[in-house]
Amino acid sequence: MDSFKNTADSSTEEKIKAAARTVFHKKGFAASRTRDIAEEAGINLALLNYYFRSKEKLFVLVMIETLTEFFGSVSVIINNPETTFEEKIEQFAAGYIDLIFREPDIPLFIMSEIRNNPEQLLQKVDIRNTVFNSVFMQQFTEAMQQGKIKDQNFLHFMMNFVGLIVFPFIGKPLLKAISGLTEEQFNMLIEERKKLIPVWIKAMMN
Amino acid sequence: MDSFKNTADSSTEEKIKAAARTVFHKKGFAASRTRDIAEEAGINLALLNYYFRSKEKLFVLVMIETLTEFFGSVSVIINNPETTFEEKIEQFAAGYIDLIFREPDIPLFIMSEIRNNPEQLLQKVDIRNTVFNSVFMQQFTEAMQQGKIKDQNFLHFMMNFVGLIVFPFIGKPLLKAISGLTEEQFNMLIEERKKLIPVWIKAMMN
DNA sequence: AATATTTTTAATCGTTTGATTAATTTTTTA
DNA sequence: TAAAAAATTAATCAAACGATTAAAAATATT
Structure with missing residues (x-):
């Protein structure tokens, strides 16, 4: 017992x-x-x-849990059939920023560790379907067909979108060093981006 | 001799x-x-x-050279008094993408290594002045005063701009794994961005 | 309560790793 | 060309590190 x-x-x-x-x-x-x-x-x-x-087995475990958490949390948002494309953009940006706020080391951790053995680590978490069979992507395609957004590559769009969200966290040490921003000021800047990124992304798409 | x-x-x-x-x-x-x-x-x-x-002394040397190369190469572009703000955006995007094409490991290297001791490594290369006293930033401010672009934070602008350029290289292993892109297809995608990023950035600013 | 099982600890093993040493080879100086 | 200096090598050292072992402590079973 x-x-x-x-x-x-x-x-x-x-x-x-x-x-x-x-x-x-x-x-x-x-x-x-x-x-x-x-x-x-x-x-x-x-x-x-x-x-x-072993150290390595423990690491793989941590990596799988991290990837699952990191990509699973978006899955809910981008596969919600109740929300519009624009709503998803807003929820995605705000949700992801909140998630990374709680665990700011994750993005750089994932990027730098995956570089070593990408397929071996990534095959254990099915990210591909999460993104490419998502309601979000279907809505993106529809919007394009209906002429609501410009004709464009979904990969570019995702790179831009995720990049706008994630990059400030990856570049944080650099940014703080060259700008002299305090931790609080940095956080405020990121907080602003929750609302700004959807605006920017929409401007880019049209 | x-x-x-x-x-x-x-x-x-x-x-x-x-x-x-x-x-x-x-x-x-x-x-x-x-x-x-x-x-x-x-x-x-x-x-x-x-x-x-020692290993560490050799590392510091490599780091300094890498930072100098990486930030020095932009310095020329963003401090050129002969080019307009828009031209600088185009040259910056294309020039940086070319640079990273030649040395694709550098962005992730810099980001992950600086995280450990940011100030100690960064104080040896004066990046701050390169960016904040640049002709590029002056032209950004002027354009804002003249109402040519929206009122906005220069830091957001730089994060977005650099992020659009650099993030695909940092996320490359992840992107290739989840998209199934070949090396050549990835390179073509990046090549497209030389022209697309200036368009996107301008759309975001207005 | 006695026994068996699981969990935890201290000590240590074998390998890897950064660094040094002493000897050898190559190059420079006189 | 002989002596001095610089460059290179093989061998080795000491510390760090991942991992194991055997004993002790705690918990579960009967």
């Missing part, structure tokens, strides 16, 4: 996974030490291997 | 630096082994320390 301290987030296994998440997200796989993770989790180093066998 | 084989790019020192550039750019500091660099350069491992003292 489960004892009180052995459930949910308080279990040792979850503590290690959460710590691994934090450390991996911040430093990446290569720069993360299993000892860092153990210390962050407040457990003995051997326990990490007891529960997860 | 200089012997033939001890000049310019053929010198051992330059061979090591070039190899370090390649390896660091592709894998980042933490995942790069000094032995990898030595092998890439075709030299004995000890020579690396003989010329550069």
